[in-house]
Amino acid sequence: MLNETIAAAPDGLPFRLITLRNSAGMVVTLMDWGATLLSARVPMKDGSVRETLLGCATPEHYLQQTAFLGASIGRYANRISKSRFELDGESVTLLPSQGENQLHGGPQGFDKQRWNIERQNDSEVLFCLTSADGDQGFPGNLTARALFRLEEDNTISIEYRATTDRACPVNLTNHAYFNLDGEQSDVRNHTLQLLADDYLPVDEMGIPTAGLKKVALTSFDFRTPKIIAEDFLREDDQVVVKGYDHAFLLQAKGDASQPAARLWSADKQLQMTVYTTAPALQFYSGNFLEGTPARGGINYSAWQGLALESEFLPDSPNRPDYPQPDVILRPGDEYVSLTQYCFSAQ
Numbered sequence: 001m002l003n004e005t006i007a008a009a010p011d012g013l014p015f016r017l018i019t020l021r022n023s024a025g026m027v028v029t030l031m032d033w034g035a036t037l038l039s040a041r042v043p044m045k046d047g048s049v050r051e052t053l054l055g056c057a058t059p060e061h062y063l064q065q066t067a068f069l070g071a072s073i074g075r076y077a078n079r080i081s082k083s084r085f086e087l088d089g090e091s092v093t094l095l096p097s098q099g100e101n102q103l104h105g106g107p108q109g110f111d112k113q114r115w116n117i118e119r120q121n122d123s124e125v126l127f128c129l130t131s132a133d134g135d136q137g138f139p140g141n142l143t144a145r146a147l148f149r150l151e152e153d154n155t156i157s158i159e160y161r162a163t164t165d166r167a168c169p170v171n172l173t174n175h176a177y178f179n180l181d182g183e184q185s186d187v188r189n190h191t192l193q194l195l196a197d198d199y200l201p202v203d204e205m206g207i208p209t210a211g212l213k214k215v216a217l218t219s220f221d222f223r224t225p226k227i228i229a230e231d232f233l234r235e236d237d238q239v240v241v242k243g244y245d246h247a248f249l250l251q252a253k254g255d256a257s258q259p260a261a262r263l264w265s266a267d268k269q270l271q272m273t274v275y276t277t278a279p280a281l282q283f284y285s286g287n288f289l290e291g292t293p294a295r296g297g298i299n300y301s302a303w304q305g306l307a308l309e310s311e312f313l314p315d316s317p318n319r320p321d322y323p324q325p326d327v328i329l330r331p332g333d334e335y336v337s338l339t340q341y342c343f344s345a346q
Helices: none
Strands: 002-008 014-021 027-031 036-043 049-051 084-087 090-093 116-120 124-131 142-150 155-164 191-194 196-199 245-250 259-264 270-276 280-284 307-311 335-345
Touching (some): 014 116, 014 124, 014 142, 191 280, 259 307, 270 307, 307 335
Antiparallel strands (some): 002 014, 014 027, 036 049, 084 090, 116 124, 142 155, 155 335, 191 259, 196 245, 245 280, 280 307
């Protein structure tokens, strides 16, 4: 189902809202501005329905928040140090959006642009965006597509594809925030399993400080499920960013048939499993959500939602030594990244 709002987006046109449904009773809503996930309502075993995504009351409210709620992120998700990198012997300078660094594709990244709807039905929607040469400083004319599909088993499948006519780093993700309790509760009471042996320490701006570090014997070890609060702020690597906001290099190594992470609500009545072809997940515990406008009218507080963003490691254009596929997309090749969030009532 497709609807248009009376209120206008920054380009003067209405927001276009898409509703996906399956026979199990799950309902997902999206909008074309930012190719954004607005809501994911999951049917529970007791007959109730539980909202699993953080979101705002209206599309217009999304323009007032800086948390990237549910948005598609590009051209390069996460951070690029000092907003520059070397590519084929030339220096590329980007538009900064977080101090001197670029975060999530720049001040007018893909989350702040209108995506065209190429096709849409009750189970899927395909968005397309054209990013011109020089957009936010990136080289090349790039075409990106985002396919959101609601499966019959209550899985949200997100596939990003991109092509370019000049070499350019590409790293697309969705910035959904999850709270499986279905209310504005402390997400640190969720149980999390992250199937990763290594994480990437960062400074207070989220820029990697060194190489990957083993999770063993640290507060970053989620290989066995544990309550997030159990080791919260236990180490300096967390304290510097007020919690978890780190990339984890996954054991699955891009094999989307293998689980990358599992998340359980505080009451254990709802589970979400993550599968992805991306090499890493950025686990963000919502440390700076304070003041973000919420669907219920009361602003979110810190730690009321968490993100599990599938992506390349941060600052990869400046770190070709990272053990992952090349982040540079070249003419004639296609970037493809698939991530699935599978919900299961317990």
